[in-house]
Amino acid sequence: AQSVTQLDSQVPVFEEAPVELRCNYSSSVSVYLFWYVQYPNQGLQLLLKYLSGSTLVKGINGFEAEFNKSQTSFHLRKPSVHISDTAEYFCAVNTRGSYIPTFGRGTSLIVHP
Amino acid sequence: SAVISQKPSRDICQRGTSLTIQCQVDSQVTMMFWYRQQPGQSLTLIATANQGSEATYESGFVIDKFPISRPNLTFSTLTVSNMSPEDSSIYLCSLGTGEGDTQYFGPGTRLTVL
Numbered sequence: 001a002q003s004v005t006q007l008d009s010q011v012p013v014f015e016e017a018p019v020e021l022r023c024n025y026s027s028s029v030s031v032y033l034f035w036y037v038q039y040p041n042q043g044l045q046l047l048l049k050y051l052s053g054s055t056l057v058k059g060i061n062g063f064e065a066e067f068n069k070s071q072t073s074f075h076l077r078k079p080s081v082h083i084s085d086t087a088e089y090f091c092a093v094n095t096r097g098s099y100i101p102t103f104g105r106g107t108s109l110i111v112h113p
Numbered sequence: 114s115a116v117i118s119q120k121p122s123r124d125i126c127q128r129g130t131s132l133t134i135q136c137q138v139d140s141q142v143t144m145m146f147w148y149r150q151q152p153g154q155s156l157t158l159i160a161t162a163n164q165g166s167e168a169t170y171e172s173g174f175v176i177d178k179f180p181i182s183r184p185n186l187t188f189s190t191l192t193v194s195n196m197s198p199e200d201s202s203i204y205l206c207s208l209g210t211g212e213g214d215t216q217y218f219g220p221g222t223r224l225t226v227l
Binding site: 004009032034036041042043044045046049051090092094096097098099100101103104105106 | 117144146153154155156158161205207209211212213214215216218219220221223
């Protein structure tokens with residue numbers, strides 16, 4: 001079985017500062033990796049995903065993530081955050097052959113002016 | 114991408130009553146999922162609902178408590194039965210079309226049980 005650990009429950013940051021949200025996973029087989037964002041009172045929407053190929057994945061709203069197989073990590077980064085990036089961010093993993101992802105607990109990104 | 118709507122968006126219910134949540138998709142999909150999102154917790158899968166077959170429930174969830182209907186390829190309902198305060202949560206429906214595919218989520222139903 002796979003598992004996902006998001007190491008930070010809350011990350012406060014000032015506007016225009018860089019941010020990294022950490023995600024580690026555990027799986028005995030190959031995986032697909034996802035980051036979803038949930039704005040207040042909304043459902044989750046996809047930020048980016050890694051299926052195969054280049055380990056650096058670029059997503060919407062200037063976010064990117066890097067798949068590191070040796071460290072079993074998929075950290076999310078943005079070089080300069082905006083107030084509008086304040087939201088809950090979820091890392092998720094699918095093992096190959098599965099239709100159903102496992103989600104991490106989420107990281108609340110709080111951007112201060 | 115699919116557009117998913119849920120009704121109601123929120124509700125406050127009394128202990129012992131039941132609430133049915135509706136999920137409507139703007140396209141035909143085979144697999145739909147129901148999740149529970151408790152405060153400060155991850156998303157927990159309740160069940161997978163495929164049209165034309167019984168829903169498949171995850172460990173810890175049973176049909177008597179969370180009956181699901183899937184009458185066609187664009188609609189599903191989840192009922193939360195005999196509610197208690199512990200059922201207070203956000204309930205999300207979603208769909209996914211295949212291995213490694215993006216999951217699309219509805220806006221959620223925020224349930225409070227008094």
